[in-house]
Amino acid sequence: MFAEKVCAVTGHGYTYAQTHKMSVTFAASLRTKLKLKNDDKVAIILPNIPEYPCTILGVLQAGCIASMMNPVYTSHELKRQLEVIDCKAIVTSKISYANVKQAMNELKINIPVILVENEGLPEGTIKFAELAEDFNIDVDCLKSVHRSPKDVAILPFSSGTTGFPKAVVLTHESVVAMNNMIIDPEVVVIKETTATYQAVLPAILPFFHIFGFNALMVNQLTQGCKLVTMPFFKPDFFLETIVQHKADVLFIVPPMVVFLGKHPAVKPEHLASVSGIISGAAPLSATDAAAVLSKNKNIVFRQGYGLTETNGVISVGRNNDGNHAAVGHVMANCEVKIADLKTQEALGPGQEGEIWFRGPNVMSAYYKNEDATKEVLEGDWYKTGDIGKYDDKKYLYVTDRLKELIKVKGFQVPPAELETVLRTHPKILDCAVLGIPDPISGEVPKAFVVLQGGQEIDPMEILEFVNKQVAVFKNIKEVQFVDSIPKSPAGKILRKDLKQKYC
Structure with a gap:
């Protein structure tokens, strides 16, 4: 029997049948042992491990709502997100437990914490296996779980166009719509599993990220793919995983593309098994794509474009279209408008404006944040905060950003969050943070600081703080x-003026 997912570090994994059984058992345990109800929120704070799909599918089967969070977040960051969603349980690992526990203490909440490890668990936590591998449990309780397409499925976090991370309301209907779009024959990357063939995909993009959740995990499970879960990125480990498991396809972000194309340690033999690559989360130049193709000309290389608010997809390149500068064509059943920055009127080919998007995969709202929702939803149009254009062949290009976010290795970094921390330093009067170019990360944050009168400080002290x-x-x-x-x-900070003066 084909494996569904296997850990690249330990070799531990599960078949599809085992995953189904564990997810159903976990769902029943959430309902009966933890007494969770429909629409209760469960935070999932895990790295990419084989148990991740069992966990999130179980949460959904229990009628609950899953909120995925970054396992490397500090207690300060987790506290902010846990406070927003008011969750009733947390699934995490010993790696994140100390920060989770501290965040809970500061919020004065006492809810069940489930750890995926089997040994050495802190007192008061619940072993995942006790909930997911109690196969004697009566699963008939799940017959009473009824969910409609309009019900909320997941609450991932995004910083939107500005500000602090916000929980994005994505319904079952919108998640299914997104996944149906990317199995279009002109778009699909992974060939469906047969009796004699199973595609292999190293799952390096984090499952808490919408790209990793939908494109890597959910969609590839529908295709019967073998997911090789990777809890962290290290260059040598990444290359070893590709070769050892004979990876067919890579879903990656621009810094990884640059590494594969330009690092001298990456040889053609490392990419010999790879037939397709999709790069997303940030724009990529055609020259970076060409560097990868110089090591294996048979790779079908494409870019995709999307945001958490659109379930991770707006456009993607079609098979063998060869235009590596564009982010592809808009998905089926969806529309893009290039809006004039002043009048918001639709512009024609070759004219740059803000990218507006509408389709069945767009978020319903930002959770409990009506003001932020109104800023980005204009009727059924979602205003992305990205600048772009399309050409006569309807290829879409992302050329700039209106929004303030800094993109570090594909992750969103809101300047306002860092500025808030900076301002708590007693020697700092005022500050601003910008993203500056970086050859490895794409961008990195840089702080511009105004000191209190008469104060002096070593920049390293600020960085450490x-x-x-x-x-x-x-x-x-x-x-x-x-x-x-x-x-x-x-x-309001005039970031363009700051950039022009100092960058």
């Missing part, structure tokens, strides 16, 4: 002292 409070990918890499931060009459 901020970076210990945030996840590694959010770390500020550089500090520059300035006399003032340019702002509008309303007090």
Whole structure:
């Protein structure tokens, strides 16, 4: 029997039959042992491991709502997200437990915490196996679970166009619509499993990220793919996994593309088994794609474009279209409008404006955040905050960003979050954070700091102060002292003016 998923580190894994049985058992345990009800929220704070699909499918089968969070987040970051969703249980691992526990203590909440490990569990936690492998449990309780297409399925987090991370409301209907789109014959990447063939995909993009959740996990399970879960990215380990498991397809982000194409350690033999690559989460240049293809000209290389608010997809390149500069064509049953930045009127081919999108995969709202929702939803149009254009052949291009987010290795880093931390330092009067180009990460955060009168401080002290409070990918890499931060009459940071003056 083909394996569904296997851990690249330990070799431990499950078949499709085992995953189904465990997810149903886990769902029944959530209803009977933990007394969870329809629409209760469950936070999933896990790295990419074979148990992840069992966990999230079980949560959904129990009639609950899954909220995926980054397992490397600090207690400060987790506290903010746990506070937003008011969850009734948490599934995590010993790697994240200390930060989870601290966040819970600060919020003064006492809810069940389920750990995926089997040994050495902290007192008061629940072993995942006790819920997912109790095969004597009566699963008939699940017959009373009724979900409609309009019910909420998942609450992933996104920073939207500005500000702090917000929980994105994605319904069962929108998730299914997205996954139906990408099995279009012109789009599909993974060939469906047969009696003699099973495609292999290294699952390196995190499942808590919408690209990893939908394109890597959910969609590839529908195709019968073998997922090789990778809980972290290390260059040598990544290459070893590709070769050892004879990977057919890679779903990756631009820094990984650059690594595969330009790093001298990557040889043609490392990519010999690969037939297709899709890059997403941030735009990529055609020259970076060409560098990869120089090592295996038979690879079908494509870019995709999407956001958490669109279930991870707006457009993707079609098979063998060869246009590596574009982010492909808009998905079936969806529309894109290039809106004039002043009038919001639709523009024609070759004209740049804000990318607006509508389709069955768009979010319903930001959870419990009506003001932020109104900022980005104009009727049934979602305003992406990205600048782009399309050509006469309807290829879509992403050329710039209106929104303030910094894209580090495909992850969103909101400047406002880092600025809030900076302002708590007693020697700092004012500050602003911008993304600056970086050859490895795409962008990295840089802080511009105005000190309190008469104060002096070593930039390294500022870096240490901020970076210990945030996840590694959010770390500020550089500090520059300035006399003032340019702002509008309303007090909004004028980031373009700051960039023009100092960058």
